[in-house]
Amino acid sequence: MDGKFYVTTPIYYVNAEPHLGHAYTTILADVLRRFHHLMGHETFFVTGTDEHGDKVLQAARDHDMDPKQYVDKVSRSFKELWPRLHCEPDRFIRTTDPEHVAVVQAILQRVYEKGDIYFGRYEGLYCTGCERFYTEKELEGGLCPQHRVVPERREEENYFFRMSRYQEWLRGHILENPEFIRPERYRNEALSMLREPLEDLCISRPRARLDWGIPLPFDQRFVTYVWFDALINYVSALGYPDQERFSRLWPHAQHLIAKDILKPHGIYWPTMLKAAGIEPYSHLNVHGYWNVDASKMSKSLGNVVRPLDLVEKYGVDPFRYFLIREMTFGLDANFSETALVQRLNADLANDLGNLLQRTLTMARRYCEGKVPPAHPGEGLDEEVRVKAGEMVDNYKREMARLGTHRALMGVWELIGLANRYIDRTEPFRLAKDPSRRQRLENVLYHALEVNRLLSLVLWPVMPSSASEMSRQLGLRAPG
Numbered sequence: 001m002d003g004k005f006y007v008t009t010p011i012y013y014v015n016a017e018p019h020l021g022h023a024y025t026t027i028l029a030d031v032l033r034r035f036h037h038l039m040g041h042e043t044f045f046v047t048g049t050d051e052h053g054d055k056v057l058q059a060a061r062d063h064d065m066d067p068k069q070y071v072d073k074v075s076r077s078f079k080e081l082w083p084r085l086h087c088e089p090d091r092f093i094r095t096t097d098p099e100h101v102a103v104v105q106a107i108l109q110r111v112y113e114k115g116d117i118y119f120g121r122y123e124g125l126y127c128t129g130c131e132r133f134y135t136e137k138e139l140e141g142g143l144c145p146q147h148r149v150v151p152e153r154r155e156e157e158n159y160f161f162r163m164s165r166y167q168e169w170l171r172g173h174i175l176e177n178p179e180f181i182r183p184e185r186y187r188n189e190a191l192s193m194l195r196e197p198l199e200d201l202c203i204s205r206p207r208a209r210l211d212w213g214i215p216l217p218f219d220q221r222f223v224t225y226v227w228f229d230a231l232i233n234y235v236s237a238l239g240y241p242d243q244e245r246f247s248r249l250w251p252h253a254q255h256l257i258a259k260d261i262l263k264p265h266g267i268y269w270p271t272m273l274k275a276a277g278i279e280p281y282s283h284l285n286v287h288g289y290w291n292v293d294a295s296k297m298s299k300s301l302g303n304v305v306r307p308l309d310l311v312e313k314y315g316v317d318p319f320r321y322f323l324i325r326e327m328t329f330g331l332d333a334n335f336s337e338t339a340l341v342q343r344l345n346a347d348l349a350n351d352l353g354n355l356l357q358r359t360l361t362m363a364r365r366y367c368e369g370k371v372p373p374a375h376p377g378e379g380l381d382e383e384v385r386v387k388a389g390e391m392v393d394n395y396k397r398e399m400a401r402l403g404t405h406r407a408l409m410g411v412w413e414l415i416g417l418a419n420r421y422i423d424r425t426e427p428f429r430l431a432k433d434p435s436r437r438q439r440l441e442n443v444l445y446h447a448l449e450v451n452r453l454l455s456l457v458l459w460p461v462m463p464s465s466a467s468e469m470s471r472q473l474g475l476r477a478p479g
């Protein structure tokens with residue numbers, strides 16, 4: 001494994017407040033960052049907000065606000081949420097940041113001079129109420145979803161990115177690098193998008209109808225299409241092109257996204273990078289959706305509680321644990337309060353809480369709160385020692401390839417084994433017989449060692465609970 005880890009979430013579109021999907025991606029990024037930190041790697045974690053475009057302008061109008069005032073407000077609600085979820089991004093980037101704007105314009109200029117951006121005609125379905133084009137897919141029963149009217153066919157002059165030129169290169173790159181887009185189902189999906197000829201990407205909007213965007217450096221009558229602007233955050237956040245951090249960390253870039261934005265990240269972005277003369281990112285990691293089961297959520301004042309409201313009720317770390325344990329990376333998962341409470345009671349209170357408390361109690365009672373010496377062991381001790389080693393190996397392997405739920409399953413197998421180990425060795429009986437002192441010390445030694453390992457491997461997922469665990473064990477918390 002390489003000693004560097006650069007992880008990004010999508011920068012979130014500010015036309016709505018943060019929800020469960022945003023929380024999951026950002027928590028996962030933070031979990032992976034902490035894991036790589038434990039492994040001694042250099043890490044950098046970026047999240048932020050995507051603030052341009054017609055939907056943002058529309059949302060600002062709906063709130064009777066000036067667009068900048070509106071994006072400042074919503075961006076703040078994202079920025080303030082992350083520390084409350086124990087997420088610690090190194091950089092919170094906004095597409096209205098002047099440094100980002102400068103990088104977008106520099107890349108546009110470069111690609112334009114290279115001949116990969118040209119002026120042409122765009123024809124599509126346009127809603128005058130929304131002042132924007134819709135794709136067939138976005139319409140509902142052929143109508144504008146906002147205004148319920150049939151959009152008109154309209155032509156517009158715009159700039160286009162010659163994406164088609166990089167189609168064959170991208171196909172080859174995905175085929176040669178099986179882990180470039182993962183899991184495999186999304187790699188296959190990207191490959192199937194590339195089976196049809198790629199159309200060139202319209203990357204501008206006339207300022208006459210949309211003024212809220214980054215002006216094209218070579219034609220001030222137009223602003224940049226939001227995706228072309230937003231994707232560039234992944235390099236501008238590292239200080240592309242001049243900063244040393246960019247050259248050091250970009251080769252290790254890993255993007256985390258939900259499956260709905262596979263096309264911009266799996267197709268547009270690598271071709272944009274190629275055209276700009278930048279190496280492709282290392283991995284695009286794609287996760288599924290959370291289905292929220294409203295019937296299994298409690299209600300307050302007649303409204304169904306939103307998942308993020310449950311953080312207050314049950315605590316941040318249990319919430320993080322639930323999300324990371326429950327979702328198989330790449331597949332959809334179900335969220336409900338009932339399931340959260342079950343995990344909290346069974347895994348955290350019973351299994352983990354019980355193991356820690358009984359171990360600490362015995363250490364205090366029988367060994368004056370000190371770690372006793374280890375002695376030549378018996379079969380049961382050996383089993384715990386071997387299984388603990390296997391848990392750590394499995395954990396490292398799975399966390400490195402996004403198998404977070406499997407990593408945690410392995411951790412809980414060890415917790416179960418350690419609880420049974422204490423049941424079977426019966427330390428309270430050993431303590432009554434002075435001739436069995438060494439046996440007692442050995443059992444306590446092994447139980448304490450398992451707890452020590454747990455306080456480390458659980459830190460990425462439950463940072464404050466694991467730190468508290470370290471404190472109780474008299475250890476220094478990671479971080």
Ligand SMILES: [Zn+2]
Nearest residue numbers: 127130144147
């Ligand atoms: Zn409309």
